[in-house]
Amino acid sequence: MFSLHKTKGGVHPPQHKDTRDCPVVYVQPPKQVRIPLNMHIGAPCTPCVSVGDHVYVGTLIGDGTGLCAPIHASISGTVTSVATEELPTGQTAPVVEIEGDGKMEQDPNITKPTYTTKEEFIDCVRASGVVGLGGASFPTWFKMKAPEGKKFDYLVVNGMECEPFITSDFRQMMEHAGRVIDGCTRIVEALDIPSAVIGIEDNKPEAVELLNKTIAEKGVGDKVEVLAVPTKYPAGGEKVLIMATTGRAVPAGGLPVDAGCLVMNVTSVSRVEEYFRYGEPLVRKTITVAGDCVGKPGNYRVPIGMNVRDVIEEAGGLTKEPKKVLMGGPMMGRAISSLDCPVLKANNAILCWDDLAVLPEQSPCIKCGRCVRACPLSLDPCGLAVASNNHDLVKLDELGVMNCMDCGSCAYACPAHRRINNAIRNGKAFYRTETRRLAEEAKGGN
Amino acid sequence: MGLIVEGSPHFMGKDSTQKIMGCVCIALVPTVIAATVLYGLGAPILVLACIATALVCEHLCCLIQRRPSTADDFSCVVTAMLLAMTLPADCPFWIAALGTAFAIVVVKMLFGGIGCNVFNPAVAGRVFLMVAFPSALGSYPAPEGTPLDAITGATPLAEMSAGTFNQSYLDLLLGNHAGALGETCIITLLIGYVFLLVMKVVDGWATLPFIGVVALMSLITGNDVAAQLLSGGLALGAFFMATDYTTTPTTQTGKVVFGVGCGLITSLVRFFASAPEGVAYSILFMNMLVPLIDKFFAPKPEGGVKRALV
Numbered sequence: 025m026f027s028l029h030k031t032k033g034g035v036h037p038p039q040h041k042d043t044r045d046c047p048v049v050y051v052q053p054p055k056q057v058r059i060p061l062n063m064h065i066g067a068p069c070t071p072c073v074s075v076g077d078h079v080y081v082g083t084l085i086g087d088g089t090g091l092c093a094p095i096h097a098s099i100s101g102t103v104t105s106v107a108t109e110e111l112p113t114g115q116t117a118p119v120v121e122i123e124g125d126g127k128m129e130q131d132p133n134i135t136k137p138t139y140t141t142k143e144e145f146i147d148c149v150r151a152s153g154v155v156g157l158g159g160a161s162f163p164t165w166f167k168m169k170a171p172e173g174k175k176f177d178y179l180v181v182n183g184m185e186c187e188p189f190i191t192s193d194f195r196q197m198m199e200h201a202g203r204v205i206d207g208c209t210r211i212v213e214a215l216d217i218p219s220a221v222i223g224i225e226d227n228k229p230e231a232v233e234l235l236n237k238t239i240a241e242k243g244v245g246d247k248v249e250v251l252a253v254p255t256k257y258p259a260g261g262e263k264v265l266i267m268a269t270t271g272r273a274v275p276a277g278g279l280p281v282d283a284g285c286l287v288m289n290v291t292s293v294s295r296v297e298e299y300f301r302y303g304e305p306l307v308r309k310t311i312t313v314a315g316d317c318v319g320k321p322g323n324y325r326v327p328i329g330m331n332v333r334d335v336i337e338e339a340g341g342l343t344k345e346p347k348k349v350l351m352g353g354p355m356m357g358r359a360i361s362s363l364d365c366p367v368l369k370a371n372n373a374i375l376c377w378d379d380l381a382v383l384p385e386q387s388p389c390i391k392c393g394r395c396v397r398a399c400p401l402s403l404d405p406c407g408l409a410v411a412s413n414n415h416d417l418v419k420l421d422e423l424g425v426m427n428c429m430d431c432g433s434c435a436y437a438c439p440a441h442r443r444i445n446n447a448i449r450n451g452k453a454f455y456r457t458e459t460r461r462l463a464e465e466a467k468g469g470n
Numbered sequence: 471m472g473l474i475v476e477g478s479p480h481f482m483g484k485d486s487t488q489k490i491m492g493c494v495c496i497a498l499v500p501t502v503i504a505a506t507v508l509y510g511l512g513a514p515i516l517v518l519a520c521i522a523t524a525l526v527c528e529h530l531c532c533l534i535q536r537r538p539s540t541a542d543d544f545s546c547v548v549t550a551m552l553l554a555m556t557l558p559a560d561c562p563f564w565i566a567a568l569g570t571a572f573a574i575v576v577v578k579m580l581f582g583g584i585g586c587n588v589f590n591p592a593v594a595g596r597v598f599l600m601v602a603f604p605s606a607l608g609s610y611p612a613p614e615g616t617p618l619d620a621i622t623g624a625t626p627l628a629e630m631s632a633g634t635f636n637q638s639y640l641d642l643l644l645g646n647h648a649g650a651l652g653e654t655c656i657i658t659l660l661i662g663y664v665f666l667l668v669m670k671v672v673d674g675w676a677t678l679p680f681i682g683v684v685a686l687m688s689l690i691t692g693n694d695v696a697a698q699l700l701s702g703g704l705a706l707g708a709f710f711m712a713t714d715y716t717t718t719p720t721t722q723t724g725k726v727v728f729g730v731g732c733g734l735i736t737s738l739v740r741f742f743a744s745a746p747e748g749v750a751y752s753i754l755f756m757n758m759l760v761p762l763i764d765k766f767f768a769p770k771p772e773g774g775v776k777r778a779l780v
């Protein structure tokens with residue numbers, strides 16, 4: 025039923041998927057975890073434990089109201105600190121610190137969730153703490169609530185993993201194909217969505233084959249399909265994937281639901297299924313640890329909140345001093361200022377670089393137009409960057425600055441190595457504050 | 471331990487301005503060799519003189535303007551080579567140097583340097599010299615070894631205008647006739663262009679409409695299509711000047727419009743005006759329209775734009 029649609033732009037960075045054949049390894053439980061309470065888009069959670077409390081794996085430690093996802097303890101032990109801290113990612117958030125007892129005991133109150141209605145299902149997904157695990161960290165339960173008058177025609181599952189280096193989603197599909205397919209079936213049935221499509225880049229033919237085989241074995245071919253999508257960055261970007269699998273465009277300023285799509289990362293689907301099977305909320309994350317400074321690059325299953333330094337130690341330690349450490353992939357990942365940084369829900373890679381760390385100096389723009397051709401959303405990155413630097417609000421508005429998803433294809437394609445999307449990122453922040461200010465002034469004036 | 475912290479992406483493509491400009495220089499080398507064979511050692515020496523002038527001018531301008539020198543990105547070498555290509559092989563060095571200096575200082579650096587110039591510096595430099603020194607650029611040496619050895623000959627386009635044209639297409643293709651040193655040998659220009667296509671430095675979005683429109687107009691006006699395509703500055707202009715990044719539109723539709731415009735103006739000048747050649751004028755004129763074309767054919771954002779200020 026699903027067929028491939030043409031997408032625009034894109035670039036072809038080197039893939040470096042060297043860890044694709046490294047099975048997921050569980051790490052030794054760490055002595056301490058630091059769990060920030062803002063691991064999702066929306067308001068940070070309010071801590072519901074205090075210093076001295078004993079927690080188990082899966083005990084609720086933070087929750088909130090509105091756009092928010094609950095957060096659970098990832099190791100068993102004692103809460104030693106609840107305080108607002110600045111993290112090496114540049115964010116400030118309340119952080120719950122837990123000193124581990126090394127037992128990794130599961131919370132005895134955990135039971136297998138049950139549901140009968142759509143609303144109950146969504147409440148269960150909320151309780152699982154699952155957020156968009158591809159990196160966006162949008163609370164999954166919130167996406168599942170289609171606003172009044174809108175409905176989902178498709179569940180689009182994102183198994184593209186178009187970022188270089190990262191292979192954690194690939195391992196998830198290879199090691200838990202059954203869970204992925206069952207998760208898809210469960211979600212489409214519970215939410216009354218006609219069909220699901222799993223988009224996978226065609227550089228992972230094994231995953232396509234295995235999932236197809238699993239679908240055939242389970243006899244759910246009428247509900248779930250796999251679509252191999254040509255390898256190109258950012259084919260796994262939400263809007264780009266919707267275009268490739270359904271041919272629909274998400275309207276500017278809208279959400280996937282406006283194109284009738286519910287988009288979920290393949291690992292999110294698998295974790296939702298895991299929650300319904302075993303009742304354990306999201307407390308661990310599979311992370312690709314790679315880069316030329318890592319002793320044993322591979323895929324590691326780590327408790328959320330574990331220190332990046334400890335994770336690297338588990339992955340064979342550092343063979344040399346890294347010049348740059350990334351949380352996430354090279355195209356959209358965040359460079360962290362220190363290794364004392366907790367692993368977050370939406371992290372899917374830690375990259376420690378020496379040789380790739382230093383980027384070329386930027387030189388003047390030569391107006392070659394490569395950024396325009398590389399933009400998957402047909403924006404004018406060069407014009408947007410100039411407007412951003414000039415703080416030209418009208419031009420930013422005209423060129424659709426908020427459409428930009430910060431994929432970095434423009435900067436990658438630029439022969440003058442200009443940090444185009446960095447400029448646009450600043451332009452977005454400027455645009456957001458200025459339009460808000462203007463709106464308030466207009467309100468005050470009336 | 472100081473970790474580098476900066477915004478994504480942390481990967482960048484391998485291409486650079488130097489590489490791109492270097493490719494264009496390499497693409498022009500076969501034509502310089504052909505010019506040496508056709509017009510003697512004066513040709514490469516003239517090219518070198520232009521390059522030296524361009525490097526000195528660009529570096530000095532950057533020093534005066536107090537900005538990092540852009541002389542090392544080879545863009546001024548491209549300008550110098552292209553300008554030299556449009557000169558007669560016996561052009562006095564000082565005239566060539568003056569033209570190059572005009573191209574770099576006035577047309578490029580005064581407009582803001584690389585990426586900011588409105589007009590193609592090489593073409594503007596050439597037109598400046600044509601206006602300033604009509605006699606020095608009005609006559610072209612014939613290739614060495616022809617019966618007209620060392621005698622100035624009329625270019626094929628001038629002959630066509632006068633109705634005295636009687637050369638074979640092969641001579642036109644090989645450049646075996648009087649003309650500017652880099653404009654005559656179509657074969658080597660084509661080799662250079664194909665090299666740039668393969669290296670993905672240029673595309674055909676402006677070049678093909680440019681040539682196509684000239685062919686169509688020749689056909690409509692009853693001129694010899696092949697002879698029109700193979701003579702004058704059309705090949706050099708369409709291959710190397712209508713593909714310049716800075717002075718041509720960024721989008722594909724924009725490029726097509728640019729190429730069609732160039733082709734039309736070239737044909738109008740060639741067939742209806744008193745000048746025998748119009749490639750240079752057409753490119754300069756269309757350069758002027760680039761901001762307008764870019765505005766008109768701007769890419770349409772996927773999913774539309776949600777305006778907050780209207």
